[in-house]
Amino acid sequence: MNFVLDKKNSMIITPPKTASFGRKGRPRRFELSDIFLWMPSLEWELGGVSASQIFEASDQQHLLSLMQDFGRKRKISEKRAIGMLSALDTIPETYRTWLMGALDNEGAIRSGYGSWKCMVYGRYAATGTWPPEVSFLAQNMLDLEEALEAPTTAWRNGDLVLCADLLDSSSIASQYLWPGATNIIRHGEAPNDPQVILLRILAMMEIMLSTIAMLDVHELDGARDRVQPYSEVLFPDLSDEAAPSANALFFDWLEKFSGQVGCLAKFIPQLSKPRKNLDIDSSKRQLRRWRSGGKFPSNELLDAMFRELYPYANSSQEGFEASIQVRTSQTMVLLTRRINMIQGLVSHLSQIKELVYPFGHSSAQSWRQNRYQHWYRLWLDLRIAQIKSA
Structure with missing residues (x-):
């Protein structure tokens, strides 16, 4: 995210971009899927897999182009939409439902699935059970997306007071927010108020820090014996x-x-x-x-x-x-x-x-050191309890 300061040290928000992850070159757009969570396509990239690779592997590059146009809010011609219908039979049910809904720009909202749920369920659909059994990390992200659904709707509708109240009342979302954070939303002039945007970035970073701690605990062996994180x-x-x-x-x-x-x-x-x-x-x-x-x-x-x-x-x-x-x-x-x-x-x-x-x-x-230890201990304790109950 680029911030430009004018002569009065006022913050001007430029189009949301950030440099690639460990990669030099021209910054790319950085987008959030709701009020705090990053886009699932970014999650793919954080895993080292691009959206183009996923669709090329299944010989469905045209679906990638269609999805990109949905994201850019471009109009989709009826002829193009009809031509895609046969291809939809080759992808998981959750993706198919989402894409069908997206043809009229309602997307995952119409199908009842958030973008993260579409991604996670599509990934685990091959397990043969429904709803599929997902990983510890994936389930926590789904729970967070669900907790953010109502606050996100209020924020998009410009009802910032309701958005703040919903965040305060959510036991899941409030874990990532500090005292006074929701007051910034509550007193914001508009959804794109610079201070509200800054809060969204900081909350997203807190969530990302938490997922790093969660990966550290969940993916590396010996979790029950470790006090210090590998990361x-x-x-x-x-x-x-x-x-x-x-x-x-x-x-x-x-x-x-x-x-x-x-x-x-x-x-x-x-x-x-x-x-x-x-x-x-x-x-x-x-x-x-x-x-x-x-x-x-x-x-x-x-x-x-x-x-x-x-x-x-x-x-x-x-x-x-x-x-x-x-x-x-x-x-x-x-x-x-x-x-x-x-x-x-x-x-x-x-x-x-x-x-x-x-x-x-x-x-x-200071933020990274203190908050990472907080999240690591939290997820470690939960992971140990999960292992013991298995």
């Missing part, structure tokens, strides 16, 4: 603009975890060259680009790298996926992408003088 090694000092990127901290961790300190470059696959023709200088340059905050490697490239680093887990696909070393490394990748997102947002927010971060913290670093 601590990936967080840069958010108050130091010269701090290393989360990318650099990830590769520092990977070197130590794999036992290849100072030798990591030789395990970077060069997909266009046979292994025997490895250009080590090229690999070293690539590693430096990644460490500097340049484009983060794709899931495919990282998995190929992990196969080189952990050859004993490479006897079969099942063995590779079950390996604790591989699973831990893959989860640290997920955490790194999310931390990159927070680091990019904080970089833009630093332009605002005397900004108060969620729960009264005067700096991004």
